[in-house]
Amino acid sequence: MLGLYLHIPFCGAICHYCNFNRGLLDDGLKARYVEALATEIRRAADGSAADTIYFGGGTPSLLTPEEVASLIAACRASFAVTPDAEVTLELNPETATPDYLAAIRAAGATRLSIGVQSFDDAELVRLGRVHSAERARQAVRQARAAGFDDLSLDLMMWLPGQSVAGWLANVEALIETRPDHASLYILEIYPNAPLRDEMARGGWSQAPDDDAAEMYLRGLDLLDGAGYEHYEISNVARPGHASRHNVKYWADGEWLAFGCGAHATRGGRRWHNIPGTTEYVSRIAAGRSVVADVRTLSPRTQAEEALFTGIRLCRGVSLADVQARYGIDAWGVYGPALSPFVDAGVVQYTPPVLRLTRQGMLLANEVCAVFV
Ligand code: SF4
Secondary structure, three states: OEEEEEEEOEEOOOOOOOOOOOEEOOHHHHHHHHHHHHHHHHHOOOOOEEEEEEEEEOOHHHOOHHHHHHHHHHHHHHOEEEEEEEEEEEEOHHHOOHHHHHHHHHHOOOEEEEEEEOOOHHHHHHHOOOOOHHHHHHHHHHHHHOOOOOEEEEEEEOOOOOOHHHHHHHHHHHHHOOOOEEEEEEOOOOOOOHHHHHHHHHOOOOOOHHHHHHHHHHHHHHHHHOOOEEEEOOEEEOOOOOOHHHHHHHOOOOEEEEOOOOEEEEOOEEEEEOOOHHHHHHHHHOOOOOEEEEEEOOHHHHHHHHHHHHOOEOOOEEHHHHHHHHOOOHHHHHHHHHHHHHHOOOEEEEOOEEEEOHHHHOOHHHHHHHHO
16 A cells, blocks of 8 residues: 655755755745645545544644644545554654644544654754653653553664663663654764854764764663554554554655655656745746656566565565565575675575564665665
């Protein structure tokens, strides 16, 4: 079944590390954008079955409950969205209020992905986040009180000035809030990130690489001990709470994507929309296409993508499935390059399943380079 991704490119403030497609909130533009987004969804209508809707950003929780409801209605009018669909909305803690959370739940959101990033106020300030750790905890409590039984929290590791002990304290704080799902991302600092200047001014640096590896492994140990299943390199969940939408990205699924800069994959084709918000709105209003680029993927490319995304899943990727779908004998093609990783305990090959070991997840990029 399809996933439907809706991009909401507005934020109340810009974080110091952020490299996403987003801009500062402009209420007038947001209203026009939401209308354009609903139009793009309706134009793509073909009645296909979909079982997930994902509002990503940016800060989707800057949408009003009415806007959330209108976009979900556009999805339901255009696609056969299953009654039990997972409808996720990314939420920044500072936007949470009891009334807002109750209203978006009533509008049809079933799952929240809360951008906590850290439970240490000094770290949050360094990142340019506008909430405190206590505000994040409050948002979780308010979400539970509003009836959300599927909550995910994002945490970032390897922050400037963060020690292994500091990171583990963050993981413990996360466990104390009892989310159903958590995403643990390693901070990547892109070349022109304002965070680089902040780090130079503050004299902060990132811990050595070995410490980053220790943070990752010991953080996962804590989560294992608390009953979470590690199901993807950066994601853990209580049983039954893996993100149905995000698993489509890793398990060779298909999804449509709406909004500026959104990327879609379906039927052996991959395409993305123009990135500019204003340009997106004016093209939709003029009845023009918003697609910037379309690629038709060869079976070989599709097989490669199935392998390098599938291997991110802890259950691994079935080479028999890849062969059945794309006619590629993956072990015949990539086996010679993968064998040294198998010998080193980075990858396990138990035919037909190829998977990374947990230690091997630290070297996922090197393994994935074999496939591209
Ligand atoms: S809230 Fe998210 S999308 Fe917005 S600036 Fe911060 S990191 Fe970027």
